[in-house]
Amino acid sequence: MDIIFLLIPIAIILASCAVWAFFWSVNNGQYDDLDSPAHSILYDDDEALIPDDAKVKKPSPKDKDD
Amino acid sequence: MTDNHSSKNCYHCGLPIPPGSNFTTIINDEPRDMCCPGCLAVAETIVNSGLDTYYKHRTESAGSPEIRSKELPEQLLQELTLYNEPNIQKDFVITKDNLSEASLVIEGITCAACVWLLEHHIQGIPGVEKAHVNLTNHRARITWDKTVTPLSTLLSEIYRIGYQAHPYHPDKEEQLLEQEQKRATRRLGIAGIGMMQTMMIAVALYGGDIQGIENRYVTFMRWASLVIASPVIFYAARPFFLAAWRDLKTKHLTMDVPVSLAIGGAYLASVWATITNSGEVYFDSVTMFTFFLLIGRFLEMKARHRTGRAGNSLLNLLPASALKIVGNDEQLIPVKDLTVGDYVIIRPGHTIPADGIITAGNSSVDESALTGEYLPIRKQIDDKVVGGTINVENPITIKIIQTGNETQLSAIVRLLERAQEEKPHVAKVADKVASYFVTAVLLTAIIVGFSWWLVEPSQAFWITLSVLVVTCPCALSLATPTALTAATGTLRQNGLLITRGHVLESLATATHIVFDKTGTLTQGNLSLQQIVPLTDLSESECIKIAAAIEKHSEHPIAKAFHEKSAELNASNIHNEVGQGLEGSIGNQRYRIGKPDFSSQICSQPQPPLPEISGQWLLLCNENSALAWFRLNDQVRREAQQTIKHLQQLGLTCEMLTGDNSSAVEEVATFLGINNTVSGVSPEQKLSHVKNLQENGAQVVMVGDGINDIPVLAGAQTSIAMGGATDLAKTNADGVLISHDLLRLVDGILLARKTKRIIKQNLFWSLFYNLMALPLAAFGFIAPYMAALGMSASSLVVVSNAMRLNRLKKRKLGPIKHQSETLKTNP
Structure with a gap:
């Protein structure tokens, strides 16, 4: 159990590193816009990347003929 | 009173489509109708740059574009080129190596899809390295190569997709x-x-x-x-x-x-x-x-x-450039370089850059931003004009008497600050x-x-x-x-944004709701209500003639005709200040405007005014009077139900307006509002609301214009319309982002709950x-x-x-x- 005398201080040091990194990112303006990143993932133009057979779209008339 | 024709709304901005207009484009494989050439141009630009997914993802309608024509006006482009000058850019552009970074404020952002659209459209312009738009504070940072594309092109591209960009000058408050x-x-x-x-x-x-x-x-x-x-x-x-x-x-x-x-x-x-x-x-x-x-x-x-985009709102009202007279030359200079004693020419349709006195020319000035009065006011030599208002009819020359902090606009802001301190x-x-x-x-x-x-x-x-x-x-x-957090979130999803903590509690206990008229209960602009043909010419032909002539004027009356399709071309336009317009189509001369002005050109006596009250325009040719047009500021569609609901909830509704025309009485009767105070200045509005509050009333004030700002600040609770000036919005306790007055009823019900x-x-x-x-x-x-x-x-x-x-x-x-x-x- 004596190991906690080492581990807890290490945890505190790591936490203060996290705090430092957090402060740095706030001051750097990374938390200025909390609204749009949540949406932006939905707008990616990935239409072209989806394989044809995986598309969940209404089949075009041409597909029906096949 | 309200027309029922507007069953369809513009696909782009959501406003009703005026009858007889036809602006259609294909979006996502389906034809979509638009309300005006401005929306059409914006939609086409969006589709042509391959960004039509915007329409799939957006959650709010776009704002109606500032520019209502297909091409950007020459004057705007000229003004934008001013921003290419290095000494103007030094305030908001940082240049490092080959790349520059500009900080802009963008107006017209309604939802996250707008951010996506702006970023993608700007990134598609040659020379642009990076574009980042912030949804929360509507600020954009663009990194680009100055030698490839000038800043003015970036700005005009932003205008082209229906937004407005201004340089960002952070002030203290911001x-x-x-x-x-x-x-x-x-x-x-x-x-x-x-x-x-x-x-x-x-x-x-x-x-x-x-x-x-x-x-x-x-x-x-x-x-x-x-x-x-x-x-x-x-x-x-x-x-x-x-x-x-x-x-x-x-x-x-x-x-x-x-x-x-x-x-x-x-x-x-x-x-x-x-x-x-x-x-x-x-x-x-x-x-x-x-x-x-x-x-x-x-x-x-x-x-x-x-x-909270408080700081830049004042700036947005004032124009960026002015035509200064230097010797015998006219010189386009940035407004912040103007000093007292300068002479400035203001063309029709331009904003007056600072307070001044007219030294040459006469015209009428649209002071709606300051007073809420939507009809322009006649101004002659030696009359005072106020910065931020718009010159409507003829070019005038003014001598600048006040700039910057001393202008009347700033005075209103000071009144506002005082009102805020005294807020109960x-x-x-x-x-x-x-x-x-x-x-x-x-x-x-x-x-x-x-x-x-x-x-x-x-x-x-x-x-x-x-x-x-x-x-x-x-x-x-x-x-x-x-x-409070849960209720605020629910209301925001439904179009009522609450910005101060006390609003929900005070909405629940409110006893009086005071509305501004123009722009709050009404749409805030004139629209064509009725046409009475006097000869066998049909209604639509009369409109075509009128629209062809009115196309050449920027007067609010003329603007009511702008959205009508103008197939005919008028020439020899003559503008008689405060009276009307004259022009020729083919070989025929026409006049449209005040009845006695129009009937002067035809041989017949002036026909009797129709019985319904309102603002009537007469269209005449050289032979006879052709038609009467009735114009009016249209009451919002949901206003009547809103008032009924509010009265049902036991609230006293009042109307408080700077207008003192017969329209006030008309609107009040239509809506069923018993208490009306008309023809009051911003100070009087404030003292009226204060009076109510001193007598124990819990007042909610709903307004939109600059003239409403002091009273918004002084009322216990204030709600600004979504279309209100930024300054009004930042000083209100809540904003009706959905433009729907019925949300107010929802708000009060939820507040009580x-x-x-x-x-x-x-x-x-x-x-x-x-x-x-x-x-x-x-x-x-x-x-x-x-x-x-x-x-x-x-x-x-x-x-x-x-x-x-x-x-x-x-x-x-x-x-x-x-x-x-x-x-x-x-």
Whole structure:
């Protein structure tokens, strides 16, 4: 159990590193816009990347003929 | 009064499509109708640059584009090229190596899809390296290569997709908002990290209590908790202590006092316990409590900032450039270089850059931004004109008499600041409860401490402390914020944005609702209401002729015709100030305008005015009078139902307007408003509302223009329309983003429900505290029991507040339904 005398201080040091990194990112303006990143993932133009057979779209008339 | 033709709305901006217009484009494989050439041009640009997914993802309609024609006007392009000059750019552009970075403020952003559209469109311009648009504060940072594309091209491209870009000059207030937001985020982060760490150690300590643990480990872990919790108390919880100290000084107890008492007391006790190695530590409870409260504060602050683009609003009203007379030359210079005594030419349709006196020419000036009056006012030589207003008819030359802070616009802002200081405080339920509660807790603690000191001095300190901790008003202080946060979120989703904490409470207790007329109850611009042909020419042919002539004028009356399709071409246009227009189509001369002016050119006498009152224009050719046109400021479609609902809810509706034409009476009768005050200045508006408030009324003011700003600031609660000027929006307590007045009814209903829920919450938390208090006072409560009780009571309170999310629809269901039936049976 004596190991906690080492581990807890290490945890505190790591936490203060996290705090430092957090402060740095706030001051750097990374938390200025909390609204749009949540949406932006939905707008990616990935239409072209989806394989044809995986598309969940209404089949075009041409597909029906096949 | 309202026409029923507008069954279809513009696909782009959501406004009704005027009859007889035909602007269609293909979007996402389907033909879509637009209301005007401006929307059409914007939509086509969006589709042509392959960004039509915008229409799939957007959650709000786009704003109506500023430019209502297909091509950007020459004057705007010229003005934009001014921004290419290095000495103007130095304020908002940083150049490093080959790349420059510009900071802009973009107007017209309504939802996250706008951000996506802007970023992708700008990134598609050659030379642009990076474009980032911030949804919260509508600011854009563009990195691009100046040598490839000038800044003016970037700006005009932004105009082309229906937004307006202005250079961003941060002013003091805006910098303060930014600092506040950063500070709050940092506090929240510290509290969050601290909470997690102490919680981890607390689990070990609780486990040790049950299983048994060596004392040296306990001591060590307590010291570790102390180290972690200290920054949370001294940095993250600081705002509570400062607010409590301020409250104590002003002898006005709010929730901050018991909160700081609980945080401070529990922390100090834990420190004492750690140092003396006795008693119990509460570091975990303290940090968790701080973190939860900070989340509530943070959400409230974010709602407040949402409209907070305070600084640049004044700037946006004033033009960027002015035509200065230097010797015999005209020179386009930036407005900030103007000085008193300069002579400036203002062309029709341009904004007047600063206060001045007319030295040549006569014209009429659109002062709607200042006074709300939508018809222009005649101005002659030696008349004073105000910066920010728009010259309508003829070119004029003015001598500048005031610039910058001394202009009349700034004077209104000063009036606003004074009104804000005198704003009456709304008594908050929670604060009232808090002040009784604090007194009660302090008294009990003193009595308990004293009694134990008499009976058993060694126990006195710890028992008194446990009384303080057990009665820690965790649930009590969560009772209000959680309910308010839930209700605010629900309203925002439904188009009513609440920016100040007190709004929900004061909406619930409101007794009077005061509306501005122009732009609030009405659309705020003239539209064609009725056509009475006098010869066998059909209505549509008369409109075509009128539209062809009116196309050449920027007068608000003429603008009512602009959206009509203009197939004919008129020439030889002559503008008679304050009278009307004359022009030829083919070989025929026509006049349109005031009846006596128009009838002068034809041989026949002036026909009698139609019986319905309103603003009538007469169209004549050289032979006879052709048609009467009635123009009016159209009442918003939902206004009548809104007033009915509000009156049903027991509120007194009033109309307060700067207008004193016959239209006021007409609108009031139509809407069923009994109390009307017309023809009043901004100062008189303010004093009227103050009068009401002094007589005990709880006033909600709804308005939109610059002239409403002082009264918005002075009213207990103020709501600005979504289309209002930015300055009005930032100074209002709430904004109707959806432009739908019925949301006001929803708001009041939900506010009343919120008040009920807050009362229930306060009851539950007080109930818990009263139960726990005697137990603690007799020393029966172990810390883990206190923690359990605290969490349970907090959970009850929070889940009760969540009902404001869930039940809202059912609650408002019948009313929405009712309003729809009203719509179909006028």
